[in-house]
Amino acid sequence: MVKEIDYIKISRTKGTTMGGINREEILMKKIASWLVTSTILVAAAAPAAADPLKAEVMHWWTSGGESAAVKVFADSFDKAGGQWIDSAVAGGEAARAAEMSRVVGGNPPAAMQFNYGKQFAELVNNGYLRDLTAIAKEENWAKIMPPAVIKAITFDGKVYAVPVNVHANNWAWISTDAFKKAGTEWPKSWDDFFPTLDKLKAAGVTPLALGAQAWQERILFEFILNSEGGADTYRKVFVDHDVDTIKGPKFKAAVATMGKLRAYVDDGSAGRNWNDTTALVISGKAGFQVMGDWSKGEFRAAGKKHGTDYTCQTGVGDAGGYIYAGDVFVLPKNDGAEVAKAQDLLVKTMLSPDVQVAFNAIKGSIPVRNDVDTSKVDPCGQIGLALLKQPEKQLPAPTFTITPDTDGVLNDALAAFWADKNADEGAFIQQFADAIAADGQ
Amino acid sequence: MTEPRRLRNIAAQIALTPAWLIVAFAYVGTVVWTIVISFTSSKSIPSYNFVGWAQYARLFSTDRWYISINNIIIFGVLFLTICLVIGFLLAVALDQKIMFENSYRTVILYPYAMSFVVTGLIWQWMLNPALGIEKTVQALGFPNFSFDWIIRTDMAIYTLVIAGVWQASGLVMALMLAGLRGVDGEIWKAARVDGIPAWRVYLFIIVPILRPMIVTAVVLLSIGVVKAFDLVVALTKGGPGLSTEVPAKFVMDNLFLRANIGLATAASTVMLVTVLAVLVPWFYTEYARRNRGGHA
Incomplete structure (x- = not known):
C-alpha cells in the first residue's frame, strides 16, 4: 500500500520535470491502470x-x-x-x-x-x-x-x-517416451536413481526437467526429502521444527542428492516457468519433472493420456508420504x-x-x-x-506450518545453493536450520 | 505597486493549496508512515507494535540484502557509464549532418518506447542459451560459440546491463543531440581556425557546454537504477540463485510475497536514506555552481 503511493509520487514528479515518453511514464501508466482496476474492483x-x-x-x-x-x-x-x-x-x-x-x-x-x-x-x-x-x-x-x-x-x-x-506437491511426472528411448523405467529405490538418470542422459534426453525458480526448486527438494528421507524426516523438519533432524544424516543425504542433480538439467533451466518445463516432459525431451498435481492440466490440455504418454509417482520407493x-x-x-x-x-x-x-x-x-x-x-x-x-x-505442505516470511528465507537459501556448483552443503544446512528455528518462535 | 502583487500572490497561494496538501499527505505523509512502520513488527497487516531497530538488525544480517546492494552498485555504475558514453557517441555521429538522420534517430530511440518488462522479455529470449544468440550462432556453423551469461551466477548481472543499456542509450542520445544542436557554430569555426583537432573540441569544449544535458541524463538514469525492479523480474527473476537480486525487488518480495511489511519498509527506508545521502550533496554543488553564475 505504501508502495503504490510511492510509485505514483516518483512517477508524478518525473512527469512534470520531463515531457515525452519515458520509462517512468510507462511505469506510471502501468501502475495507474492497475490502480484504476483495483478502484473499479472496489467500486464493484x-x-x-x-x-x-x-x-x-x-x-x-x-x-x-x-x-x-x-x-x-x-x-x-x-x-x-x-x-x-x-x-x-x-x-x-x-x-x-x-x-x-x-x-x-x-x-x-x-x-x-x-x-x-x-x-x-x-x-x-x-x-x-x-x-x-x-x-x-x-x-x-x-x-x-x-x-x-x-x-x-x-x-x-x-x-x-x-x-x-x-x-499435492510431491509428484514426479514421467515421460513414457523418454524412458522407453533410454530403455529404462522409473527407479524402484534411491540406489537406482542416479544410474537411471545416467541412462536417460546417455540416450540424449534431459533427465530432469526443472525450471530453476526458487519455489520449483523447493518442490523438488521437498520431494527428495520426503521420499529419500522418509515421511517422518519431512514431518520432523517442517511440522515439528526439529533442528536436530535438519542437522542429521537423512537431511544431509537429501541435500547431497539435490546438489548432485545440478548435472542433470538442461541449459535453459534458469528462470523457466513451470508450465514451459512441463512441456519438455510432454514432448519427451526430458525424462521427468517434479511438480504439484496442477501439472496434470498441462498434460490433459496437450491431449496426453495417463499410462500411454505419461505416468506419475509420489516418490522413489514408498518411504514418502503425501504432501498435501x-x-x-x-x-x-x-x-x-x-x-x-x-x-x-x-x-x-x-x-x-x-x-x-x-x-x-x-x-x-x-x-x-x-x-x-x-x-x-x-x-x-x-x-x-x-x-x-x-x-x-x-504430510502438510510447508505453507501450513511456516510463515510466508520463513518460506521466503528458505527459498533464498535454496536458490543460492542450487545456483552455485561449489556451494557448501554445511552452510546451506545451517541457514535452513536457523530459519526453521526462528520460525518456531 | 506592492499591494496588487501581494494580492496576486495570495490568490496564487490559495490556488496552490490543494497541491500543497497533496504533497504533504500523499508524498511526505506516506514517506513518514513508511518510516514509522519500519520500526514495527508488521507482517501482512500494518500494526503499531514497535520493536525498535529489530527490522534493521535483521536486514543487515541478511545475505540477500548485501547481494542486492552489491548488484545495484555494479549495475548502476556500468549502466550509467555505458549509457552516457554510447549515447554521447551516437549523438556525435548523428550530428555529422548525415543522410537519413531522422530515421536513425527514430530507430535508436525506439527501444526507449518499450517498457523494461518488454525489454527484459526480449533479452531473456535472446540470451537464453537454448533459444537465442548462442543457439543461432552455433547453428550458423560455430559449434564452440558460447554466450551463456544469463545462466552463470558470476555473469548474469551483466546481462541486466546489456538489456538496460540497449533500452536507455537512445534517451541519452536524444538529450545529447538536442544539446549539440544548441552549440554555437562560431565555436567550431574558431576551433578550426586555431587548428584544434575535432576530438579535443568535443572533449574539452563541447562536453562542458553539454553539462546540463549530462546532469539531466544522469538523474533520469539514476532513478531507473534505484527503481530497477521490472527489468530484473522480466529478465532473470533475480536468478540464477540470488545473483541478480536488487534492493527494489527485495522490498517488493517482502511487501507482497513474504507478508513482511516491517522488513520491507525498513529496506525501503534504507534505500531512501542512501539516495538522499548521495543526491543531496551532489544537487547542492550543482545548484551552487549555477547560482554562482556559471553556464546553464
Missing part, C-alpha cells in the same frame, strides 16, 4: 440489495483449466439463487495482496481465496473474518474432511475458512445481512457433493469431502486418495 464491491444474493468472490484461478473449474462454482451458485460476481486476479501473490488491501481498506468482498495454512492467520487474529464454527458443526465437517484439513482451518477452536480441495496443500475460501465480515446470507449459500454450494466432484475433476485435485463418489478421480488422484487414508502418510 459496493454492497447490493438486489433480489439474487450477490457474492463477490476474489480468486486467482485464471489459467484455462482453473477458470473452467471455478465456473463450476459460479454456475452452481447462480442456480442455487445467488449471483456470482467474479473478481479474478492473475497470480497468487498479486491476488492475496489485493485481497489484503480490500479487507484492510474496509471494503471486503464476500469471499476470498487463500491456500491452507498461515496466509490468512493475521486476518483471523485481527478479527476480519467470519467465524464459521456453527456452519462447520451443522454440516459435520469434522467427520467428512481429513483431520489435518480441519486443523489447518481451525484457530483457537474456531473454524475460519471453507476448504474446497486437496492438492489446497485452497480455501475465507468469508470476511461484511455490513448487511444480505452478504452474510450470500456467504452461507456460497459455503453450502461449494461443499455440496455434486459440486465437489465436478469442480475437482476439472481442477485436478481431490474432493475435500471423503463421502463423495471418487470413481471420477483420475489415476494419479487415486494414488493420492489411497495415501490420504493412512494417517502417517499425511
Whole structure:
C-alpha cells in the first residue's frame, strides 16, 4: 500500500520535470491502470440489495483449466439463487495482496481465496473474518474432511475458512517416451536413481526437467526429502521444527542428492516457468519433472493420456508420504445481512457433493469431502486418495506450518545453493536450520 | 505597486493549496508512515507494535540484502557509464549532418518506447542459451560459440546491463543531440581556425557546454537504477540463485510475497536514506555552481 503511493509520487514528479515518453511514464501508466482496476474492483464491491444474493468472490484461478473449474462454482451458485460476481486476479501473490488491501481498506468482498495454512492467520487474529464454527458443526465437517484439513482451518477452536480441495506437491511426472528411448523405467529405490538418470542422459534426453525458480526448486527438494528421507524426516523438519533432524544424516543425504542433480538439467533451466518445463516432459525431451498435481492440466490440455504418454509417482520407493496443500475460501465480515446470507449459500454450494466432484475433476485435485463418489478421480488422484487414508502418510505442505516470511528465507537459501556448483552443503544446512528455528518462535 | 502583487500572490497561494496538501499527505505523509512502520513488527497487516531497530538488525544480517546492494552498485555504475558514453557517441555521429538522420534517430530511440518488462522479455529470449544468440550462432556453423551469461551466477548481472543499456542509450542520445544542436557554430569555426583537432573540441569544449544535458541524463538514469525492479523480474527473476537480486525487488518480495511489511519498509527506508545521502550533496554543488553564475 505504501508502495503504490510511492510509485505514483516518483512517477508524478518525473512527469512534470520531463515531457515525452519515458520509462517512468510507462511505469506510471502501468501502475495507474492497475490502480484504476483495483478502484473499479472496489467500486464493484459496493454492497447490493438486489433480489439474487450477490457474492463477490476474489480468486486467482485464471489459467484455462482453473477458470473452467471455478465456473463450476459460479454456475452452481447462480442456480442455487445467488449471483456470482467474479473478481479474478492473475497470480497468487498479486491476488492475496489485493485481497489484503480490500479487507484492510474496509471494503471486503464476500469471499476470498487463500491456500491452507498461515496466509490468512493475521486476518483471523485481527478479527476480519467470519467465524464459521456453527456452519462447520451443522454440516459435520469434522467427520467428512481429513483431520489435518480441519486443523489447518481451525484457530483457537474456531473454524475460519471453507476448504474446497486437496492438492499435492510431491509428484514426479514421467515421460513414457523418454524412458522407453533410454530403455529404462522409473527407479524402484534411491540406489537406482542416479544410474537411471545416467541412462536417460546417455540416450540424449534431459533427465530432469526443472525450471530453476526458487519455489520449483523447493518442490523438488521437498520431494527428495520426503521420499529419500522418509515421511517422518519431512514431518520432523517442517511440522515439528526439529533442528536436530535438519542437522542429521537423512537431511544431509537429501541435500547431497539435490546438489548432485545440478548435472542433470538442461541449459535453459534458469528462470523457466513451470508450465514451459512441463512441456519438455510432454514432448519427451526430458525424462521427468517434479511438480504439484496442477501439472496434470498441462498434460490433459496437450491431449496426453495417463499410462500411454505419461505416468506419475509420489516418490522413489514408498518411504514418502503425501504432501498435501489446497485452497480455501475465507468469508470476511461484511455490513448487511444480505452478504452474510450470500456467504452461507456460497459455503453450502461449494461443499455440496455434486459440486465437489465436478469442480475437482476439472481442477485436478481431490474432493475435500471423503463421502463423495471418487470413481471420477483420475489415476494419479487415486494414488493420492489411497495415501490420504493412512494417517502417517499425511504430510502438510510447508505453507501450513511456516510463515510466508520463513518460506521466503528458505527459498533464498535454496536458490543460492542450487545456483552455485561449489556451494557448501554445511552452510546451506545451517541457514535452513536457523530459519526453521526462528520460525518456531 | 506592492499591494496588487501581494494580492496576486495570495490568490496564487490559495490556488496552490490543494497541491500543497497533496504533497504533504500523499508524498511526505506516506514517506513518514513508511518510516514509522519500519520500526514495527508488521507482517501482512500494518500494526503499531514497535520493536525498535529489530527490522534493521535483521536486514543487515541478511545475505540477500548485501547481494542486492552489491548488484545495484555494479549495475548502476556500468549502466550509467555505458549509457552516457554510447549515447554521447551516437549523438556525435548523428550530428555529422548525415543522410537519413531522422530515421536513425527514430530507430535508436525506439527501444526507449518499450517498457523494461518488454525489454527484459526480449533479452531473456535472446540470451537464453537454448533459444537465442548462442543457439543461432552455433547453428550458423560455430559449434564452440558460447554466450551463456544469463545462466552463470558470476555473469548474469551483466546481462541486466546489456538489456538496460540497449533500452536507455537512445534517451541519452536524444538529450545529447538536442544539446549539440544548441552549440554555437562560431565555436567550431574558431576551433578550426586555431587548428584544434575535432576530438579535443568535443572533449574539452563541447562536453562542458553539454553539462546540463549530462546532469539531466544522469538523474533520469539514476532513478531507473534505484527503481530497477521490472527489468530484473522480466529478465532473470533475480536468478540464477540470488545473483541478480536488487534492493527494489527485495522490498517488493517482502511487501507482497513474504507478508513482511516491517522488513520491507525498513529496506525501503534504507534505500531512501542512501539516495538522499548521495543526491543531496551532489544537487547542492550543482545548484551552487549555477547560482554562482556559471553556464546553464
